Amino acid sequence: MPELPEVEIVRRGLQQYVTGRTIEAVRVLHPRAVRWHAAGADDFAAAIAGRRIAGARRRGKYLWLPVGEDALLAHLGMSGQLLIGDPGRPLSAHVRAWFTFTDAGPDLRFTDQRTFGHLCFVPGGAELPGTIAHIAPDPLEPAFDDGAFAAALRRRRSGIKRALLDQSLVSGIGNIYADESLWRAGLHWARRTETLRPAEITRLLRAVREVLADALVAGGTSFDSLYVNVNGESGYFSRRLAVYGRAGSPCPRCGTAVRRDAFMNRSAYSCPRCQPRPRHGCW
DNA sequence: CCTGCCGCCTGCGCGC
DNA sequence: TGCGCGCAGGCGGCAG
Numbered sequence: 001m002p003e004l005p006e007v008e009i010v011r012r013g014l015q016q017y018v019t020g021r022t023i024e025a026v027r028v029l030h031p032r033a034v035r036w037h038a039a040g041a042d043d044f045a046a047a048i049a050g051r052r053i054a055g056a057r058r059r060g061k062y063l064w065l066p067v068g069e070d071a072l073l074a075h076l077g078m079s080g081q082l083l084i085g086d087p088g089r090p091l092s093a094h095v096r097a098w099f100t101f102t103d104a105g106p107d108l109r110f111t112d113q114r115t116f117g118h119l120c121f122v123p124g125g126a127e128l129p130g131t132i133a134h135i136a137p138d139p140l141e142p143a144f145d146d147g148a149f150a151a152a153l154r155r156r157r158s159g160i161k162r163a164l165l166d167q168s169l170v171s172g173i174g175n176i177y178a179d180e181s182l183w184r185a186g187l188h189w190a191r192r193t194e195t196l197r198p199a200e201i202t203r204l205l206r207a208v209r210e211v212l213a214d215a216l217v218a219g220g221t222s223f224d225s226l227y228v229n230v231n232g233e234s235g236y237f238s239r240r241l242a243v244y245g246r247a248g249s250p251c252p253r254c255g256t257a258v259r260r261d262a263f264m265n266r267s268a269y270s271c272p273r274c275q276p277r278p279r280h281g282c283w
Numbered sequence: 284c285c286t287g288c289c290g291c292c293t294g295c296g297c298g299c
Numbered sequence: 300t301g302c303g304c305g306c307a308g309g310c311g312g313c314a315g
Binding site for chain 1: 306308310
């Protein structure tokens, strides 16, 4: 469940259900799930067994469970789920790693259809795993520096949507929330970053924060059963999307038909009237 | 350095 | 009905 609101919902679920519990064992059911762990699946399992989970933390779309000084790091990729449930329930086809606990209570299953997600063990990573040190703070946390972000944007020479998706610049935003934020701010996805005026950047940051916060309150965005919390439940924000996935439908602000453009082998949705295309591709 | 493009995967819905 | 294609909430690595 890719973007910040969905990952944060999962983090809260983990915090509630696994904090203070001790992992008995992890069974790695697909080697790709631990491909970042250079020493292999057996070594990963040995490092995790017997460790007590101190909580659940997040940076951008990455999650980690501190265990002593170390961390169990997770990324959900495009289709990953972390599901808590009765250990006796059937093992579904896409479970990639299966954690059981010493208290014999609810287990934890990393489930991932497309296997873009992964888990790894990071020694000394409890505070912030070194492997994700390049990920910027997200716009909802106090550590996010608006001024530094604005300066970085104006130094950069690319389209604004590309920049919003760059997790080393600002984290937590993916394809859905980039489009929704740009729509709220009235900015076209191809607008050049170096031409953005300070007031436009301020407007964009406000839009990003509103969209992420609203989605969080709604429990995240789900179009299907792939994007669920640790109990397998879907959020409701898809009902409130203004442009994402709504090509041909009326813009909620002006009624103009939403358009879809090809963008980075994917899509960019926008309102042709509220978000006019920059002239000469640069303004 | 920086920016943009490609590949990694599975499954679904669509048109032929 | 079957098959191929395009598409899907992501990221790292690499070429230019």
